[in-house]
Amino acid sequence: MTPPTPAGGTPTGGTSTGGTSTGRKLLARAALALYPPAWRARYSDEVSALLDDSGAGLAAVASVAWRALPAWICPPRHLHDRPARMRASLATALLAWSMLAGLGLVFAQLTQLQGLMAPGYAGIRWAYAVFDGSLALSALVAGLGGLPLWLLMLRRARREQRARDTLYLLLPVLAPVAYLAGLVATAGLVGGPNGVSPSWFLAVTLAGFAAAAIAAAGPGLALRRLQPRGPALHLAAVAAAAAGAIMALAAAAMAVAVVILCLWARRFSYYHNFTTPGIYLALVAVAASVTTVSAARGARVALAKP
Amino acid sequence: MTGRLDRWADPPLLVLASLADEPKHGYAITQDVAQTMGVRLSAGTLYAVIARLEARGLIEPLESDDRRRPYRITAAGAQALAQESERMSKVASVARERLSTRPGWARA
Numbered sequence: 001m002t003p004p005t006p007a008g009g010t011p012t013g014g015t016s017t018g019g020t021s022t023g024r025k026l027l028a029r030a031a032l033a034l035y036p037p038a039w040r041a042r043y044s045d046e047v048s049a050l051l052d053d054s055g056a057g058l059a060a061v062a063s064v065a066w067r068a069l070p071a072w073i074c075p076p077r078h079l080h081d082r083p084a085r086m087r088a089s090l091a092t093a094l095l096a097w098s099m100l101a102g103l104g105l106v107f108a109q110l111t112q113l114q115g116l117m118a119p120g121y122a123g124i125r126w127a128y129a130v131f132d133g134s135l136a137l138s139a140l141v142a143g144l145g146g147l148p149l150w151l152l153m154l155r156r157a158r159r160e161q162r163a164r165d166t167l168y169l170l171l172p173v174l175a176p177v178a179y180l181a182g183l184v185a186t187a188g189l190v191g192g193p194n195g196v197s198p199s200w201f202l203a204v205t206l207a208g209f210a211a212a213a214i215a216a217a218g219p220g221l222a223l224r225r226l227q228p229r230g231p232a233l234h235l236a237a238v239a240a241a242a243a244g245a246i247m248a249l250a251a252a253a254m255a256v257a258v259v260i261l262c263l264w265a266r267r268f269s270y271y272h273n274f275t276t277p278g279i280y281l282a283l284v285a286v287a288a289s290v291t292t293v294s295a296a297r298g299a300r301v302a303l304a305k306p
Numbered sequence: 307m308t309g310r311l312d313r314w315a316d317p318p319l320l321v322l323a324s325l326a327d328e329p330k331h332g333y334a335i336t337q338d339v340a341q342t343m344g345v346r347l348s349a350g351t352l353y354a355v356i357a358r359l360e361a362r363g364l365i366e367p368l369e370s371d372d373r374r375r376p377y378r379i380t381a382a383g384a385q386a387l388a389q390e391s392e393r394m395s396k397v398a399s400v401a402r403e404r405l406s407t408r409p410g411w412a413r414a
Contacts, residue, residue, distance in 0.1 A: 043353050049373035050332040050349050063350035070354065076361040 027061045034068035038079040082301050083229045086237045089298030091220030093240045096290035098216035102209050103284050104135050107254045127257035134250035138243045145239015149232040153222050165225055171218025179211035234302040241299030244291045251288040255281055317355045322387040331374040
């Protein structure tokens with residue numbers, strides 16, 4: 001079948017000087033690089049041709065760059081390899097979730113475990129209760145929902161004697177165990193009757209985040225290398241969305257408790273400036289946003305009609 | 307409130323209307339929309355709309371050896387355009403009729 005001849009205007013973009021044209025092309029290429037890979041593969045040539053034809057200036061290139069954001073947030077479904085989309089969302093959500101869980105544990109260590117109950121401030125007690133329940137429920141949902149996929153990948157890695165993938169899949173167990181062993185050893189060596197010094201606490205905290213990142217990156221790498229498909233992947237994607245939503249509730253509870261402690265119950269918390277809590281809350285907001293958006297994108301694909 | 311009601315110039319509708327008579331590629335669509343409907347579609351907006359319309363099966367790409375891939379409206383796209391045109395026509399008719407009853411309204 002011969003396709004119909006398209007109607008076309010006369011391109012106007014060939015008149016620009018070489019230097020201007022080269023600069024604009026570089027900017028256009030940079031703007032297109034902001035888009036998701038599948039979108040780029042499908043449309044970037046056409047958009048480049050349109051920009052060339054229309055002799056478009058910086059405003060047009062800026063509009064292309066600006067539109068990259070919705071393309072990430074709401075990617076066109078027809079462009080995606082659905083299992084690949086779910087795997088990518090799962091890997092990102094898992095990493096962000098583990099960072100958020102780490103921030104939650106720091107919150108617990110610096111508030112609840114220090115006995116900052118602030119009598120008379122019921123909001124703090126409620127926030128602690130919501131945080132505890134949400135964190136536990138989110139971990140349970142993520143664990144139960146991800147277990148079939150993890151077992152599927154582990155069985156395949158062992159059957160095919162893929163030692164590196166087996167190691168990646170075991171990192172969620174090995175990294176926390178190694179971290180806890182290091183923590184116990186460190187506490188024994190440098191701990192005093194009042195615990196460890198602030199600098200050691202910071203070092204231990206950073207090591208904890210590193211361990212959480214390694215534990216989450218392992219399954220993410222295995223997902224990329226083993227490329228699983230099927231019902232277990234769908235289940236994990238939906239469970240990740242549920243776990244992410246519950247974790248967002250835990251993050252909100254953290255924010256409520258920190259704000260109350262900073263603004264109204266300062267004599268209980270000894271927080272005399274807002275810099276550190278502000279940075280902490282910004283990190284919580286970023287981690288919660290990435291977790292929920294990534295997990296929701298994966299679930300959206302999992303639940304979409306074929 | 308004064309000025310144009312730009313949000314009424316719904317870009318997906320403009321693109322569908324542009325493709326209603328014959329297939330066009332991106333540059334031809336922007337030229338057609340600018341000349342016949344008086345709206346300038348930026349490259350970013352146009353391809354966000356094309357991606358959305360293609361995902362919903364309202365337009366489809368045609369084969370092309372060139373970087374300039376033409377698009378054609380589908381039967382579903384034509385139906386959606388017809389329904390939306392009918393709705394807009396009713397709104398326009400009511401608006402014209404009511405404006406004509408306003409004292410001092412001299413247009414139309």
